[in-house]
Amino acid sequence: MSVLTDTYKDRVDDMLIHSFDELEExxxxxxxxxxxxxxSQYNDDAPVLTDEDIEYFKEHLIxxxxxxxxxxxxxxxxxxxxxxxxxxxxxVGSYNWFQTKPYRDHxxxxxxxxxxxxxxxxxxxxxxxxxDCLSIIAPHCDSQTRNSHKYWSExxxxxx
Numbered sequence: 247m248s249v250l251t252d253t254y255k256d257r258v259d260d261m262l263i264h265s266f267d268e269l270e271e272x273x274x275x276x277x278x279x280x281x282x283x284x285x286s287q288y289n290d291d292a293p294v295l296t297d298e299d300i301e302y303f304k305e306h307l308i309x310x311x312x313x314x315x316x317x318x319x320x321x322x323x324x325x326x327x328x329x330x331x332x333x334x335x336x337x338v339g340s341y342n343w344f345q346t347k348p349y350r351d352h353x354x355x356x357x358x359x360x361x362x363x364x365x366x367x368x369x370x371x372x373x374x375x376x377x378d379c380l381s382i383i384a385p386h387c388d389s390q391t392r393n394s395h396k397y398w399s400e401x402x403x404x405x406x
Contacts (some may be wrong), residue, residue, distance in 0.1 A: 247292065247324065248296065248298070248299055249293065249301070250278070250281055250295070250299055251299055251302045251306075251307070253257045253278075254278075254303075254307055255280075255307070255310050256258055257274060257275065257279055257405050258272050258279055258311075258313060258314045258339050259400035260275070261277075261279050261314060261317060262313070262314075262317055266320075266321050266341055269321055270321075271382065273288065273289070274289050274291070274292070276333060276359055276360075277289045277292030277293070277359070278292065278293060278364075279314045280311075280314070280318075280356075280360045280363035280364075281293050281294070281295045281299070281361050281363060282294070282295055282359060282362045282363050282366060283295045283296075283364075283366065288355075292302060295366060300367060304367060304368055308367065308368075308369070311364075311369065312369070312372070315360065315364065315369075315372060315376075318356075320375075322353070322357075323335065324376075324379060326375070329375070330375060330378070330379070331376055331378070331379040332379060333379065333383055333396060343366040354390065354391065354394035355378075355395075357380065357394070357398065358394070358397050358401060360376070361376060361377060361398055361401045361402065362372050362401050364376070365402070365404070365405040366405075367392050370405065373402065373405070374402070377398055377399075377402050380395065380398055381395065381398075
């Protein structure tokens with residue numbers, strides 16, 4: 247096992263105790279909680295998934311990944327209803343991340359990372375539901391969100 251798989255549950259537990267304001271301000275947790283095979287350009291200490299890590303996650307950590315994903319959905323003001331992920335502007339975590347400038351930049355990158363991680367770990371259904379929700383929201387948003395949607399589409403296409 248790698249350092250990542252040894253400490254993954256602890257990283258998620260740490261994320262879960264932070265308020266949404268703290269999650270917005272912290273920038274290093276996302277690479278640990280949603281690891282990918284790509285070296286992070288923003289966090290030199292971030293893990294990079296190996297094929298062995300991916301298999302370990304699939305066998306032992308998928309429930310924990312789902313908990314982390316649901317926390318991020320709540321953070322973004324999204325909820326799961328009847329098999330769909332939808333925006334809920336009454337949700338506690340809504341930061342208007344798709345419209346308010348201070349929150350846009352890194353949250354667009356976080357979403358790309360989450361989609362890639364979910365796909366790598368075999369959580370295609372969750373990735374597709376998230377992407378479908380984003381595809382409904384993005385056309386009604388600013389140009390940065392619409393441009394980010396192109397990256398999200400590329401991530402999803404890579405795993406088809």
